[in-house]
Amino acid sequence: MVATEESCERRVLAALRRIVHAIDLHSRRLLAQCEVTAPQLVCLHMLAAEGALTSRALAQRVHVNPSTLVGILDRLESKQLVCRRRDPRDRRSAFVELTRAGAAFIAKAPSPLQSALADRLRGLSRKDQRRLAESLEEVVGLMQAQALDGMPVLAPLRFSRLRRPTA
Amino acid sequence: MVATEESCERRVLAALRRIVHAIDLHSRRLLAQCEVTAPQLVCLHMLAAEGALTSRALAQRVHVNPSTLVGILDRLESKQLVCRRRDPRDRRSAFVELTRAGAAFIAKAPSPLQSALADRLRGLSRKDQRRLAESLEEVVGLMQAQALDGMPVLAPLRFSRLRRPTA
DNA sequence: CTCAAATCATTTGACTTGAAATCATTTGAG
DNA sequence: CTCAAATGATTTCAAGTCAAATGATTTGAG
Numbered sequence: 001m002v003a004t005e006e007s008c009e010r011r012v013l014a015a016l017r018r019i020v021h022a023i024d025l026h027s028r029r030l031l032a033q034c035e036v037t038a039p040q041l042v043c044l045h046m047l048a049a050e051g052a053l054t055s056r057a058l059a060q061r062v063h064v065n066p067s068t069l070v071g072i073l074d075r076l077e078s079k080q081l082v083c084r085r086r087d088p089r090d091r092r093s094a095f096v097e098l099t100r101a102g103a104a105f106i107a108k109a110p111s112p113l114q115s116a117l118a119d120r121l122r123g124l125s126r127k128d129q130r131r132l133a134e135s136l137e138e139v140v141g142l143m144q145a146q147a148l149d150g151m152p153v154l155a156p157l158r159f160s161r162l163r164r165p166t167a
Numbered sequence: 168m169v170a171t172e173e174s175c176e177r178r179v180l181a182a183l184r185r186i187v188h189a190i191d192l193h194s195r196r197l198l199a200q201c202e203v204t205a206p207q208l209v210c211l212h213m214l215a216a217e218g219a220l221t222s223r224a225l226a227q228r229v230h231v232n233p234s235t236l237v238g239i240l241d242r243l244e245s246k247q248l249v250c251r252r253r254d255p256r257d258r259r260s261a262f263v264e265l266t267r268a269g270a271a272f273i274a275k276a277p278s279p280l281q282s283a284l285a286d287r288l289r290g291l292s293r294k295d296q297r298r299l300a301e302s303l304e305e306v307v308g309l310m311q312a313q314a315l316d317g318m319p320v321l322a323p324l325r326f327s328r329l330r331r332p333t334a
Numbered sequence: 335c336t337c338a339a340a341t342c343a344t345t346t347g348a349c350t351t352g353a354a355a356t357c358a359t360t361t362g363a364g
Numbered sequence: 365c366t367c368a369a370a371t372g373a374t375t376t377c378a379a380g381t382c383a384a385a386t387g388a389t390t391t392g393a394g
Binding site for chain 3: 020021024025027028054055056066067069070084090091092093094
């Protein structure tokens with residue numbers, strides 16, 4: 001009665017749902033600890049890395065819809081961590097920038113990643129890190145495949161077992 | 168200037184965000200096609216598999232907060248796909264059940280999983296399916312680890328590499 | 335130049351999400 | 365038995381999410 005293909009689908013589904021759940025819980029924990037949620041933190045990190053960006057560019061880089069970003073930036077702005085500045089050359093655009101306080105904050109803010117996952121990741125060899133990243137990226141690719149229209153056949157998917165990191 | 172640990176962390180983070188994104192997009196597509204979102208579909212499938220459940224039990228099984236479930240069930244109920252029935256023995260509890268229409272609906276509803284991913288998954292060998300499921304479950308384990316307090320040791324991380332489908 | 339089309343940000347609307355507070359009911363200690 | 369504690373569902377609140385509509389501004393065709 002051990003389930004077979006169909007239950008693998010269920011397991012994958014359950015795992016994805018639990019990933020969503022874990023991300024959300026982590027975000028709420030961050031909010032309680034640092035006054036900032038995970039999406040907010042992701043934006044701050046991106047701004048720290050790239051400097052001032054337009055809303056549009058930032059939205060693309062953090063994989064969020066521009067309309068979603070508005071609320072996130074509103075909250076960051078109300079905390080004085082970022083500021084929006086109209087581009088004088090093209091007044092449709094708004095540059096988003098870290099404030100002094102925002103830069104100071106991000107300099108010692110935690111990773112937006114669950115710390116256990118981040119720690120664990122750092123404990124792996126470079127190669128294993130890459131493989132984990134690649135695995136997740138492949139899952140992303142599979143999930144997105146359907147978004148593209150006629151998306152025909154995908155090439156055979158091959159797994160190779162990875163050395164287990166010594167516990 | 169390739170990669171290093173730090174950028175792997177970024178890649179993992181980006182992949183997780185994109186997974187959330189893909190799930191959301193898929194859910195909206197489902198809503199447009201079937202009048203039902205992914206979380207709603209997950210609940211229907213669970214009820215089909217398990218029969219009547221209390222709200223609490225259903226929430227646990229689909230990995231959702233009970234308060235979240237209320238809204239989901241409200242919408243399903245308004246579509247006449249489920250009904251809530253007070254337990255006569257303990258009137259605090261409410262059993263949730265598929266209606267006739269709900270059962271008919273779920274019999275031909277799509278998988279809550281992105282269909283490309285589901286198709287792909289079915290195309291794999293049993294063993295590879297298991298490995299993919301296990302990989303994701305490991306990630307879940309790592310992400311949740313921190314939720315538990317002193318969570319010391321983590322189970323060995325065993326992930327598989329998915330080879331990219333030839334573009 | 336002029337006005338329609340394009341572009342950028344935002345608003346609006348629907349949904350999901352969890353925590354905390356609330357309400358109804360049951361259970362259990364005294 | 366009685367009333368406080370526990371339990372199950374729900375409400376309320378704050379956040380995130382996207383699509384579609386809107387508003388402001390710029391660009392480009394004529």
